[in-house]
Amino acid sequence: MKKTGWIPTACYQCKAECAVLVRVEDGKIKEIRGNPRHGGKACVKAMAGISLEYAQDRLTYPLKRVGKRGEGKFERISWDEALEIITTKLKALKDRGEAHKLTANFFPHSITDPKWRFLNAYGGFINTALPHCDSAKIVAFIKTMGGVPNHHIPPAWLAVPKDGMMILVGRHAFGGMDDATIPRDVLDAKGRGAKLVVIDPLFTADAAKADWWIPIKPSGDTAFFLGMIHHIIANDLYDKEFVNDWVREGDFDKLRAYIADKTPEAMSKICDVPAATIKKLAEDCAKAPSVGVDSFKGIMLGRALDFGHAWTIFLAITGNIDNPGGQPLPDVTPLAPVEPVPQGPDLHELGWHRTGPDKETFAKYSFIMEPTWYESQAIKNGDLKVLIAAEANPALTEMGQEEWQKAVCMPGENGEYQLELLVTYEIMPSETSRYADIVLPDKSYFERWELLYMPWWYNFGQGIILRQPVVEAPGECRHSNEVFIEIGKRLTPEYFQFKDDVAYYDIQLAGLGLSVEKLQEMGGVWSPGTMGFRKYKKRGGFGTPSKKLHLYWEDLEEMNQALPRPGLASEYGVDEDKYPFILVSYRSIFHAGAGQWTHNNPQLRDRVSGLYENPILVNRTAAEKIGIDDGDVVTLSSRTGRVKVRAKVTERIRPDCIGILHGFGSTVGRVASMGEGVSDNILIPDAGSALEWQDVVGGEAHVSCRVQIEK
Amino acid sequence: MKQLSLMIDLERCIGCKTCIVACRNYHELVDYEGAMPNQIPYYLRVESKREGTYPDLSLTTWVVPCLHCIKAPCVEACQANAITKDLETGIVRIDAEKCLGSKDCIEACPYDVIQFNEKENFAHKCDMCFDRIHAGEIPVCAEVCLTNAITFGERELLKQRAVDDGRNVVKAMSTQSILYIR
Structure with a gap:
């Protein structure tokens, strides 16, 4: 399979997964570019992907731990032996009624990622590490606007009109984490006359290009936005038509009453930004033809859902939802389901093993993707018995990483560990693999098939990017998806009646009249070609029960979070x-x-x-x-x-x-x-x-x- | 006079270094299996200038290729006549075959852009992707620039276009063949 030429595929140096072209010469990768059919840019990480592909550290055969966990002593084993150990343990766990004590820690590359299918079929849970990122933003968007979750939906900067406002709140957009085209689009918009405002305790690379840098106290963003909301409402600067038409009846009055004492002066004392700055930005935004807001670290620095909530309220009262330059709404690509569709374990019955035995505290927990929130706590509680990590490094990424390291080494019964089995898939050994019982050699993103299907891609709204092998994998590497499908065939065969990963993607692509082969011939990308605007109008409203925007969250009244709290973290x-x-x-x-x-x-x-x-x-x-x-x-x-x-x-x-x-x-x-x-x-x-x-x-x-x- | 050039827009360069890695890939400067950080040759680098005190700050970043000097000190320093300023393009090129490895050019270069291959004993540097431009392509750095901050073309035309667009050439930085604008 020694290929030559420019081959379209998808980068995976970060979770943006930009469409790229890879130049291959006689089976060797030579160069990388952004795919012009999908924005045409690739960042420095993408360019450096060749160094990853040919790294000396590549793991090329399965390993089994021979020392204690954390010692890092391993011996080579065969795939047969590795799969035997894993399936035997998983079968025993399921037989004793504890399938939900399996957690797989990975980033789902699409809603129908085969790893997730396996978990749903088997009855285990997923940990995407997203609570460490922007789950509160997703929850806030779903609660206010309805719709489907998506982990990164930045404003479509390419659509910002002249005089539009672009606001980055603790968001390092020039880091290329949403799409490599974003830095270009932000600067192009600025060239057209749009304004860039950066609200951040740090003067970032984005701040260096901004018209205005506002150094805010960490987690002061909610207070800042509440102060702006107060100023806009108090001075009658809100978008009355949009609010009348699209905000649920009664919500605006509740907001107006709540916001009465959240003056810019009062909020200034919390966020440590002058009241005049809060007022000025509020007025600029009210006047502007569009306002786009993006945040990441802003929400991670604390009181995240409150900020997500204040953010969506701000967008609603200024009429900046699904308009050019405002907040886009995601959409669903009509892929075909792979029948039978596994339902997954009951989160409410079985999923209470996240951070402690206090179920009441978590009764209002509303993020669907995180049953196992903190692995170390779940291990200590005896609620996590098998952990499989793929493209994840919890030994470094879990807050209080030393607690994680201690937890996975905790002794359990019968000379076993409390966490009975820890498996990692690795391109190269990581901090996490040091603690693993079995380490499996994964394929790099240059060596595997994957159907990347998201409700929102930056350039065209929903769409698909095909990741395809451009070179052969070294040694005995197998992609984690292939292995999960194999384990699925052994343990829950009724859900794995297809030949392999490519056959699985073919079934889904049939919904679009496509196949993997056809998609390959098309150049590896499919999209409607446009993201569209004000899509809610055609559809008779938003995805909420009332079809209107919900500014007031009555289900959180008893938590005192029906409207955003202004306090710091x-x-x-x-x-x-x-x-x-x-x-x-x-x-x-x-x-x-x-x-x-x-x-x-x-x-x-x-x-x-x-x-x-x-x-x-x-x-x-x-x-x-x-x-x-x-x-x-x-x-x-x-x-x-x-x-x-x-x-x-x-x-x-x-x-x-x-x-x-x-x-x-x-x-x-x-x-x-x-x-x-x-x-x-x-x-x-x-x-x-x-x-x-x-x-x-x-x-x-x-x-x-x-x-x-x-x- | 013929002088090809790169025009670097200080309002658009974000210091992302995408051009540096793409340039290395194209010119095959990286031993992918064995390379270690801080030892890999490069034809481009990013420089920056921070000014002001908190909270009134500015940060400017820009990329530095070979400046293809108008009167290149490296050409004069080379005893082996391995370095020439190409009359057709104004590009300063090193002929690796002729290079005797004296490193005189490295000593003479005021901009510190010349690399040295110790293993094979020759000096090398940015040649503005000489082979590509003859085939109608633009240099790799200009093609991949994340923010379209780098434009390639005849120096006089680039300058003319910048002025027509109301931009200013930063004279102190543009004394050689490469142009910087803001």
């Missing part, structure tokens, strides 16, 4: 004397999370073409006060953790914050373990020990905490 109100700074994590275009794809990649860790280390950012004035010089090695401590790290003294951060780039600190990998990088998750308390801080309703976990810095 709970964790910032404790230990203020001992830990005077707030830790703010951020992202760059060079790395995606803590994955080995980018962190074990020499080009992305190279000082010239990437980022080698992650010194912490300390404001100059704050540094002078505590006697810290640029380049000093300091101790950064929180109530649960402590790291030694180099300080970068800078003007580009609020004086009450410490900035840290998320995702560093791996001890595994030839490249990833180089340098002085540290992991922020050592400092952030795990959810189980700080349950009162978590936004359990929105399913959001906090990625921040208070810290102290000492020389």
Whole structure:
């Protein structure tokens, strides 16, 4: 199968999964480009994918643990032996009525990802790690607008008109995490006369291009937006026609009453942004032909659902939903179901093993994708017995990572571990694989089939991108989807009556009159060619029960969250004397999370073409006060953790914050373990020990905490 | 005079380094199996300038290729006559076959853009994708630039277009063949 030429496929250096073209010469990858049929851009991570493909660290055969968990001692085994161990354990778990104590930790590449099908058929749960990201945004959108969940629906920046407003609230859009075309589109819109506003405790690469940088107190975003909502309503600047036509009757009056005391002056005291700034931005937005808002870290820094709620209310009263430059609504691609469709385990019956035995606390939990929210807590509670991780690195990504590492090593009964089996699929060994019982060699995204089907792709709304093998996989690598299908055939054959992954995708594509082969011939992408605007009008309203926008959430009345609470995140109100700074994590275009794809990649860790280390950012004035010089090695401590790290003294951060780039600190990998990088998750308390801080309703976990810095 | 050039828009460059890696891939500068960080050759680099104090800040980033100097010091420094400024394009090229590995050019280059292949003993650098442009293609950096901050063309025309669009050439940065605008 030695291919030559430019082959369309999809990148997977990050979760944007941009459509790319790969130049292959005699079976070797030479170059990468953005696919012109889908926006035509690919970022630095995509370009560096070739270094991943040919890395020395590639795992090429299955391994079995021979030492203790965490020791990292393994021996080579055959696929037959590996699959025998896994299926025997899974069969025993199901036979004893505990199938729901299996969790698979992975990112679903589409709603019909074969891994998810296996889980639903078998009766296990999924952990997508999304509560660490933007689940609260998804929950807020679903509650207000109805519709289908989608993890990233940025405003269509390509559609912003002249004089439109583009607001990034703790969103590093130039990091390319939604689509590689976004930086171009934002700058093009700016060139047409649109305004870019960045609300962020950090002066980011986006802020460098912004018309206005507003350094806000972390988690002050809800107060800021409530102040704007107050100003817009109090001065009659809201979009009356849109509110009359599309907001549920009664909701606006409830909002008006609630907002009466949320004046810009009052909100200014919470978010530490001058009231005049809140008013000015509110007036600019009310006047503008469109306002698009995107947020990510803004929601992750705490009180996430409240901010998601204030954000959707703001869009509603300014009439910026599904209009050019505003908030797009996702849509569903008409793929055919693969019958019989497995229903999955009953979340309400069996899914209460997320963070503790207190079921009441989680009774209002509303994020459908996260039954196993915190793995370490579920293990401690005896509710997680088999964990399978694919393209996931919980040993580094779980908040309070040392708790995770301790939990997976907890002794259980009969000389077994409390977590009875831990399996990882790896392109290259990761921090997580060090603890695994079985490590399976995965195929890279250049070597496998995948049907990427999302309700929202940045360029055209809903659509499909085909990931296809462009080169052969090394050694004995098998893609996790192929293996899940194989295990499915053994354990729940009635749901796996198709030949393989390609046959599974063929069945779904039949809904569009397509097949994998046809899609290949078409150039690997399908879309309606347009995202469309104001789609709710044709459909007689929104996806909510009333068909109108729900600004008021009566189901959360008893939680005191029927309307957004303006306060800062709970964790910032404790230990203020001992830990005077707030830790703010951020992202760059060079790395995606803590994955080995980018962190074990020499080009992305190279000082010239990437980022080698992650010194912490300390404001100059704050540094002078505590006697810290640029380049000093300091101790950064929180109530649960402590790291030694180099300080970068800078003007580009609020004086009450410490900035840290998320995702560093791996001890595994030839490249990833180089340098002085540290992991922020050592400092952030795990959810189980700080349950009162978590936004359990929105399913959001906090990625921040208070810290102290000492020389 | 013929002078091909790259025009770099300081309002659009976000310092993403996509061009650096794409350039390396095309020019086959990376040993994918063995490369380690901070040891990989490069024909482009990103520089930046931060100004102001909190909260009034500015950050400008730009990419630096070989500037294809008007009177190139590397050409003059090379004892082996391995470096020439091409009359047809104005591109400064190193002939690896002729290069004797003296590193005189590296010493002479005021912009620190010349790389050296220790294993095979020759100097090399950005040639504005000489082979591509003769086939009607544009240099890789201009093709892949994430924000379309890099434009390729005849220097005089690029400059004319920038001025017509109401843009300013940053004179202090544009003293050689590469143009920077804001």
